[in-house]
Amino acid sequence: MGGEAKKLPRIDFSEVDPSAPGGxxxxxxxxxxxxxxxxxxxxxxxxxxxxxxxxxxxFEGAVRPLFxxxxxxxxxxxxxADRPFHGYLGDVPGFPGYESLAIVDGTKxxxxxxxxxxxxxxxxxNSDSFCGTVVxxxxxxxxxxxxxxxxxxxxxxxxxxxxxxxASMWHLFRxxxxxxxxxxxxxxxxxxxxxxxxxxxxCQHEVAGLEMQSRGGEWIVVQPSPTSLxxxxxxxxxxxxxxxxxxxxxRITVAxxxxxxxxxxxxxxxxxxQVADELVDDEHPPRFKPHDNNDFVCFCVSEEGALHQDxxxxxxxx
Ligand SMILES: O=C(O)CCC(=O)C(=O)O
Ligand SMILES: [Fe+2]
Numbered sequence: 001m002g003g004e005a006k007k008l009p010r011i012d013f014s015e016v017d018p019s020a021p022g023g024x025x026x027x028x029x030x031x032x033x034x035x036x037x038x039x040x041x042x043x044x045x046x047x048x049x050x051x052x053x054x055x056x057x058x059f060e061g062a063v064r065p066l067f068x069x070x071x072x073x074x075x076x077x078x079x080x081a082d083r084p085f086h087g088y089l090g091d092v093p094g095f096p097g098y099e100s101l102a103i104v105d106g107t108k109x110x111x112x113x114x115x116x117x118x119x120x121x122x123x124x125x126n127s128d129s130f131c132g133t134v135v136x137x138x139x140x141x142x143x144x145x146x147x148x149x150x151x152x153x154x155x156x157x158x159x160x161x162x163x164x165x166x167a168s169m170w171h172l173f174r175x176x177x178x179x180x181x182x183x184x185x186x187x188x189x190x191x192x193x194x195x196x197x198x199x200x201x202x203c204q205h206e207v208a209g210l211e212m213q214s215r216g217g218e219w220i221v222v223q224p225s226p227t228s229l230x231x232x233x234x235x236x237x238x239x240x241x242x243x244x245x246x247x248x249x250x251r252i253t254v255a256x257x258x259x260x261x262x263x264x265x266x267x268x269x270x271x272x273x274q275v276a277d278e279l280v281d282d283e284h285p286p287r288f289k290p291h292d293n294n295d296f297v298c299f300c301v302s303e304e305g306a307l308h309q310d311x312x313x314x315x316x317x318x
Contacts (some may be wrong), residue, residue, distance in 0.1 A: 006220060008212060008230070009036040009043040018049075018147035026151075033148060034155035041246035042212050042232035044222065045148075050140040050203070052226035058137045059205040059261050062130045066101060067177045067261075069119060076118040077101045083294065084301045085196070086172065097179035098189045098252075106173025106265070107138045137203075138173045141229065141265045145171075145201050148231055149267065152199075156241060158278050168271045169198060178209060178252055178260040189260075190252035194311070195234035196297045198267040202230040207260035213249040235296070235312040236269055239288040242279040247312070269293050289316040 011032045015025040036043035066074075071090065079086035090099040105111035112131045120127045146166065153162040178189040192213065204210055204224035211219045212232070222230055238247040254260050274290035299305045299315045308314035 006218075007044075008220060008222060009040060010046060010228075011036065011043050012046045013144060013147075014046060014048055016147065018143040021147070021150055021154075030151040030155055033151045037152065037233055037245045039246065040212070040214060041248035042230060042250075044225075045144060045201075045229045045231055046227055047144055047229050048227045049144070050137065050227075050229065054133070054137055054140065055203065055205070055226055057133045058203075058263060061126075062133045063175045063177075063205075063261050063263065065126055066119065066130070066175060067099065073119055074099070074101060077103075077115065079104055082298075084297055095190055097181070097187075097254075098176065099179075100174050100176035102172050102174040103134070103138075104172055105170055106134070107142045107171050109135050112138075112173075134173065137263070138171070138265060141201050141203065141263075142171060144229070145199055145231075145265055145267055149199055152237070152241075152245070156244065156276075156279065158276055161276065165269070165271070168269065169267045170270055172197075172264075172266045172268060174264045174266065176262050176264070178254045178262075180257045180259045181254060182257045184255060186253045186255040188251055188253050192249045192251040194247045194249055195232065195266065196236070196300050196311075197234040197293070198237045198240075198269055200232050200234055200267075201265045202232070203263045203265075204230070205261040205263075207254070207256075207258055209252045209254050209260045210262070211251050211253060213251075215246065219251075234266070236273050236293055239273050239291075239312060239316070240269075240276055240279075242275045242284050243287045244279060244284075286318055288312065289318060291316045 011029055016029050074088050077088040086104055088101050103111055103115045112134050116127045116131050150162050153159045181187045206224055208223055210222045213219055233245045233247045235247045238245055272290050275286045280286050296315050300311045305311050
C-alpha cells in the first residue's frame with residue numbers, strides 16, 4: 001500500500017468550455033480524464049462555473065429545508081416500487097442515519113416543479129426558489145457531466161456514438177442527508193458500493209464523508225471544496241466500455257456533531273447496455289451480456305444481488 005496516492009487526481013476545468021468541444025484546454029483535460037478513469041475510476045474536477053454562491057443556495061436554501069419536511073411529505077417522492085432508488089430513501093435497513101430524495105429528470109424545469117408540488121402541495125414560500133435553485137445547479141453540473149461523457153467517447157476512439165447515447169441518457173438528481181453521530185468516532189452511513197449507472201457526479205457540502213477506494217484497497221477521504229465536484233464511473237459505463245474503465249467502490253462515513261449534505265447527478269442509460277463493437281477484439285473478448293439498466297438495479301437490491309461484491313459480473317458477466 002505504501003506509495004499510493006492519498007488524493008484523487010484533480011483535473012482543472014476552469015478553462016474548458018463544456019459547450020465547445022475541441023481546442024487545447026479540452027484536449028488536455030480529456031487526456032487527464034482518460035488516465036484518471038482507467039486507473040482510479042474517479043477524479044476531482046475543479047469547476048468554478050458551479051459558483052460557490054449557487055452551491056450555498058442549493059444546500060442552505062433548498063436541500064436543508066427539504067429534509068426538515070415531515071416524513072409523510074418526503075415519502076410522496078416515489079416513482080413506483082418497480083423503480084428502486086428513483087425516489088425517497090429513509091429508514092433503510094443497513095443505512096442508519098441516511099435519508100435522501102431524488103428527482104427523475106432533475107435537470108428539467110417541469111420535473112423539478114412536479115417534485116416541488118408533491119413536497120409543498122399548497123405552494124409554500126419556498127417552492128419557487130427551490131425550483132429555480134435546483135434547476136440552475138443541476139443544469140450546471142449536467143453541462144460538465146455531458147462534456148466528460150463526450151471526452152470519454154472521444155478518448156476511447158468511439159466519438160461517433162456520443163450523440164445517440166446521449167439522446168437516450170436520463171438524469172437523476174439526488175439530495176442526501178447523513179445524520180451526525182455526535183461522537184468523535186467515524187461511523188459508516190452508506191457502505192462500500194459501486195454505482196449502478198453510467199457516470200456519477202457528487203457535490204459535497206462543507207462536511208467531509210465521501211471516501212473512494214483505490215484499486216489497491218486504500219480508502220481516500222475526499223475533502224469537500226466549494227469549487228470542486230467528484231466524478232466517478234458507474235457499472236454501466238464499465239459494461240459498455242468492456243471493462244476498460246474502472247468503477248470504484250466508495251462509501252460515506254461521518255463523525256462529529258454536524259449533519260452532512262450532498263447532491264448528486266447520475267446519468268442513467270435508458271437503452272439496452274451492450275458492449276461497444278469497437279471495444280471488442282481478440283485481446284478484449286466481451287465481458288458482459290446486453291442488459292437493461294433497471295433490471296440490473298433490481299438485481300443489485302435483491303437478496304441474491306446482496307451476496308455478490310461484483311454485482312455487474314454476477315448479473316451479466318460472460
Ligand atoms: O453522498 C455522497 O457523497 C455520495 C453518495 C453515494 O455514493 C450514492 O448516493 O451513490
Ligand atoms: Fe454511490
